[in-house]
Amino acid sequence: xxxxxNTYIITYAAIMVVIVAAVLSFxxxxxxxIQSANVxxxxxxxxxxxIGEGGEADKVPNKAAYITEMYQKYIVESFVINPSGDKIExxxxxxxxxxxxxxxxxxxxxxxxxxxxSRNDAGVVSYVIPVYGAGLWGPVWGYVALADNxxxxxxxxxxxxxxxxxxxxEISTATFQAQFKGKQILRDGxxxxxxxxxxxxxxxxxxxxxxxxGGTLTSRGVExxxxxxxxxxxxxxxxxxxxxxxxxxxxPAEHAATDTTATQVNP
Amino acid sequence: xxxxxxxxxxTSPFGVNNPITVQILGICSALAVTAKLKxxxxxxxxxxxxxxxxxxxxxxxxxxxxxxxxxxVQLVVIAALVILVDQVLKxxxxxxxxQLSVFVxxxxxxCIIMGRIEAFALGNKPWPSFLxxxxxxxxxxxxxxxxxFFRELLGAGTLWGYPVLEKLGLYHVGYVNNGLMIxxxxxxxCVGLIIWIQRSRNKNLIEK
Numbered sequence: 017x018x019x020x021x022n023t024y025i026i027t028y029a030a031i032m033v034v035i036v037a038a039v040l041s042f043x044x045x046x047x048x049x050i051q052s053a054n055v056x057x058x059x060x061x062x063x064x065x066x067i068g069e070g071g072e073a074d075k076v077p078n079k080a081a082y083i084t085e086m087y088q089k090y091i092v093e094s095f096v097i098n099p100s101g102d103k104i105e106x107x108x109x110x111x112x113x114x115x116x117x118x119x120x121x122x123x124x125x126x127x128x129x130x131x132x133x134s135r136n137d138a139g140v141v142s143y144v145i146p147v148y149g150a151g152l153w154g155p156v157w158g159y160v161a162l163a164d165n166x167x168x169x170x171x172x173x174x175x176x177x178x179x180x181x182x183x184x185x186e187i188s189t190a191t192f193q194a195q196f197k198g199k200q201i202l203r204d205g206x207x208x209x210x211x212x213x214x215x216x217x218x219x220x221x222x223x224x225x226x227x228x229x230g231g232t233l234t235s236r237g238v239e240x241x242x243x244x245x246x247x248x249x250x251x252x253x254x255x256x257x258x259x260x261x262x263x264x265x266x267x268p269a270e271h272a273a274t275d276t277t278a279t280q281v282n283p
Numbered sequence: 284x285x286x287x288x289x290x291x292x293x294t295s296p297f298g299v300n301n302p303i304t305v306q307i308l309g310i311c312s313a314l315a316v317t318a319k320l321k322x323x324x325x326x327x328x329x330x331x332x333x334x335x336x337x338x339x340x341x342x343x344x345x346x347x348x349x350x351x352x353x354x355x356v357q358l359v360v361i362a363a364l365v366i367l368v369d370q371v372l373k374x375x376x377x378x379x380x381x382q383l384s385v386f387v388x389x390x391x392x393x394c395i396i397m398g399r400i401e402a403f404a405l406g407n408k409p410w411p412s413f414l415x416x417x418x419x420x421x422x423x424x425x426x427x428x429x430x431x432f433f434r435e436l437l438g439a440g441t442l443w444g445y446p447v448l449e450k451l452g453l454y455h456v457g458y459v460n461n462g463l464m465i466x467x468x469x470x471x472x473c474v475g476l477i478i479w480i481q482r483s484r485n486k487n488l489i490e491k
Contacts, residue, residue: 025349032356036363043367047374054377074444178385181315 053080059113060087063144066159066173067134091144093133099124101251116148116157120245129248134161142170145249149241152233154178156187156241160201166253167202169210174238184234195225205257207250209243212236284410293414296422298485303426304478305488308394312386313427314470320443322382323431324424329368329387331420334396337361338404338416345405357400358391365390395419430473438464 018024061083064070069090076082094109109130112119119127132144141164148157154177161170172193179185186192199210200222210223212235217224227235302308309330317323340360341348348356369387372380380387390396399419404412435441440448440460448458463469482488 019347019349020351025352028347028349029352029355032359036359040363040366043370047370050374051370051377054373058377 055114057083059110060084062159062173062175063087063132063146064090066144066161066171067136067142068161068171069134069136090134090136091132092135094130095133096128096130097249097252099127099129099248099251101253101255104128113146116146117155120148124248127248129252131249131252140164145246147241147245149237149244151176151179151187151237152184152231153180156234156237158238158241160196160242160246162201166256167200169196169199169201172196176234179234180231184228184231186228186231187234187238192228199223199225201246202253205254207246207253209246210239212239289411289414292411293418296415296418297425298422298481299488301422301426301481302395302398302419303423303474304481306395306398308398309423310471310474312389312393313423313430313474314467316383316386317427317430317470318434318438318465319382320428320431320435322379323427325372325376325379326383326386327420327424327427329372330390330393330395330423331417332368333361333364333390333393334399334420334423335413335416336364337396338399338412339409340364341400342404342407342409342412348405353405357397361396361400362391395423426474426477429477430470433473434464434470437461438469 057080070086073079096104096107096109112130134142143162145160156176158174160172163170174187212227213224214227216226316326337360403415
């Protein structure tokens, strides 16, 4: 047989591709459940990290069990809201996380936005809001934990699919994320989000952190992700604030944006 | 099975024919994934599996491959194996697979694999090809593990995540981690040092 005839080459290539495709699809399908479980555990772990819990995960023998246990312990409630600030019943917040992209692809009014409520050992409530956006090379996402005044950031976690290691990928390091602690997202009761300032933010600016040097486009991506995602919660946060203001008339109706960050951080 | 000739195929890449320090192949990933011991080990294992089985498969079908699309066939086989490895890593060692990120995919472009297939597997029987693949994968892996060991120990003070230097109490006497060890340039310098040591011990490797 002539191994260099066109018929042979085309037949050979076709058969090879079909075999390879079959093998790969089989492998992908049979490993899918284990992989999805890993992704699930990672999301739980990220939510816990944003509120500063679950830090022992790398030291325990069974990470999955530990994370699940901590998650059930600290995340007391989760619900889904729409951008006009009303709760939507019958939608599971955690399931939405697996396809946050689809939600943000929808027109704004139709989005379903998850909120996770956490209560720490001292009984202090905090809220975790998932965010999703585009970095330079691929998606970036994360979780923003807010204190019960819906203003002070308790912690953030960011992750990315394919940002440049050493540059844009720095957004997933603890050093970068630590900057957000104590920053504020509300000014006069409205969401202004947090900016990533190229060249460094002023120390006393509660609405800005330093951008990643050499990662300008990733930083812009993170900034617009925060802005876009948090403003979707604007109406909801207003409602929450006005409710808590009327429930406790002695409390200041408006969280003064000019307060220094230090006094607002709950211990 | 394990004749002297076959054993030579298996073991010569460990030292005198090492893919990294003698053939200077696969440097890119050797620099990128060796900041910690664990990813270096997983990468070494993945590359060994891929070179071994890619060589085996190509050698099995070597008489049927149309020579005009030979490189494409090789790449399809390598890519399929790499995707399999990637899927398995994602399922069983998710953390490590995240650390390795793009470098698992880049095993496809690792020169060692294409090099061994072109130079050896296409012209030899399956069993010697398989051994040659394992040998080269392990030869690559040895260097990765040496690099990972020193970079993690001196750069982060840990080994496999275990804080060795802290337990030894070195920080109390003023020892400070060398941050440069974590960065890729230091890995290249370390590879250079290994090549230097190897060549000063084995004068045959020095070019005239």
